[in-house]
Amino acid sequence: xxxxxxxxxxxxxxxxxxxxxxxxxxxxxxxxxxxxxxxxxxxxxxxxxxxxxxxxxxxxxxxxxxxxxxxxxxxxxxxxxxxxxxxxxxxxxxxxxxxxxxxxxxxxxxxxxxxxxxxxxxxxxxxxxxxxxxxxxxxxxxxxxxxxxxxxxxxxxxxxxxxxxxxxxxxxxxxxxxxxxxxxxxxxxxxxxxxxxxxxxxxxxxxxxxxxxxxxxxxxxxxxxxxxxxxxxxxxxxxxxxxxxxxxxxx
Ligand code: F6R
Numbered sequence: 001x002x003x004x005x006x007x008x009x010x011x012x013x014x015x016x017x018x019x020x021x022x023x024x025x026x027x028x029x030x031x032x033x034x035x036x037x038x039x040x041x042x043x044x045x046x047x048x049x050x051x052x053x054x055x056x057x058x059x060x061x062x063x064x065x066x067x068x069x070x071x072x073x074x075x076x077x078x079x080x081x082x083x084x085x086x087x088x089x090x091x092x093x094x095x096x097x098x099x100x101x102x103x104x105x106x107x108x109x110x111x112x113x114x115x116x117x118x119x120x121x122x123x124x125x126x127x128x129x130x131x132x133x134x135x136x137x138x139x140x141x142x143x144x145x146x147x148x149x150x151x152x153x154x155x156x157x158x159x160x161x162x163x164x165x166x167x168x169x170x171x172x173x174x175x176x177x178x179x180x181x182x183x184x185x186x187x188x189x190x191x192x193x194x195x196x197x198x199x200x201x202x203x204x205x206x207x208x209x210x211x212x213x214x215x216x217x218x219x220x221x222x223x224x225x226x227x228x229x230x231x232x233x234x235x236x237x238x239x240x241x242x243x244x245x246x247x248x249x250x251x
Contacts, residue, residue, distance in 0.1 A: 010219055010232060011239040012250065018207040018243040019051060025139065025205050025241050026055035030065040032137040032201065038069040040129070042138030042196070043097070044149075045074065045089040048205050049139060053097040060101045067103040071132050073125075074110040075140070075149035075196075078185040079163065081113045087177050088113060111161065111189035122161040122189060129195070138199035142206050145169055146214050146227035150190035153226045157234070159192030193231055202238040204229070206246040215242060216249035 015021040029052070032039060043049075059065050074089055081088040090110040098108055109128060115121030129135060140148050145167065151159060152167045165187055166174075175181040196202065206215050218229035219240065225231065232238045242250075 009234075009236070009238070012219065012247070013239055013241045014244060014247040014250075015242070016244050018245075021205065021207060021241050021243045022049075022051035023055045025049070025052040025203055026059060028203050028239070028241075029056055029137060029139065030059050033065050033067060033070055036136055037066060039071075039136040040132045040134065041070055041072045042135040042191075042199055043072050043074050043093065044139045044141050044205075045076070045092045045096075046141045048141040048207055050096055052139075052205060056097065057100040067101045070103060071107040072098075072103065072109065073129055073132070073135060073191075074108075075138075076188050076190040077111040077113040079113050079118065079187040079189060080185045083110075083113075087183075111191075113185075113189065115189075118163045118189065122163065125161045125189075125191075126195065135199040137201045137203060138196055140196070140202060140204040140229075140232075142204060142211055142214050142218065142229050143170060144173065144210060144214055146217060146229045148193065148196060148204070148228050148232070150188045151193050151196075151228045153228060155193055155225060155228055157197075157225055157231050158194040160194055161189065161191050164188055164190050193228060197231070197235050199235075200237065202232060202235055204232065204238065204240045205242075206240060207243045209245040209248060211246040212249040215240065215246050219250055 077089045083090040112121050150164050171184045178184050217227045223230045
């Protein structure tokens with residue numbers, strides 16, 4: 001069941017379960033690919049999109065979507081982790097999605113966490129997105145502190161792909177994926193908020209009560225760099241796909 005409302009220019013689609021919300025996100029991604037089979041997807045990692053990626057794999061296996069000509073750009077990557085490190089975002093994408101669909105691995109891009117010249121790798125990433133024609137659909141999650149990608153509170157609205165320091169809160173949150181908190185990298189490369197806002201369509205998925213406050217601030221709070229997700233309200237085509245728990249604090 002969906003409730004669609006228009007609030008401060010973020011469309012909100014609420015589903016009773018995380019499973020249904022995830023399937024909706026998969027449908028939207030597949031829809032974008034079917035509309036433009038040689039288009040460009042912006043993809044996210046983390047706990048949130050895993051079920052959506054599984055649903056997308058299911059749609060691929062059922063012959064409902066063909067990824068052979070698409071290009072993908074991921075939001076972010078930890079600095080210092082090689083691509084085959086179990087916690088690198090490149091490894092996550094390979095495991096959770098790319099290996100199970102017919103995307104050409106040469107057309108999947110994740111920032112290079114081992115780049116010797118990070119600034120140059122970042123401007124090259126921006127150039128590659130531009131040369132690909134820009135991102136058609138960007139998938140996002142949201143941090144408890146309102147971060148999008150690794151744009152932590154205080155990130156500039158016009159920021160571009162760059163090196164960032166992770167906040168203590170984000171390091172603590174992501175420690176669940178590592179053996180110990182000491183192993184969580186302290187820095188990452190992330191697309192900027194300006195980069196994200198240039199995508200033609202943005203779909204933000206948030207699941208669970210833990211995200212309810214961040215979601216409510218995104219939709220109802222002030223538009224401020226202190227809550228990066230609120231800056232999405234400056235974009236014309238954003239949909240927040242939520243389960244009921246993440247939508248709990250919405251008016
Ligand atoms: C992931 C990313 C992050 C996550 C956010 C939520 O590529 O950029 O912004 O979307 O931290 O993470 P989860 O889904 O693990 O709650």
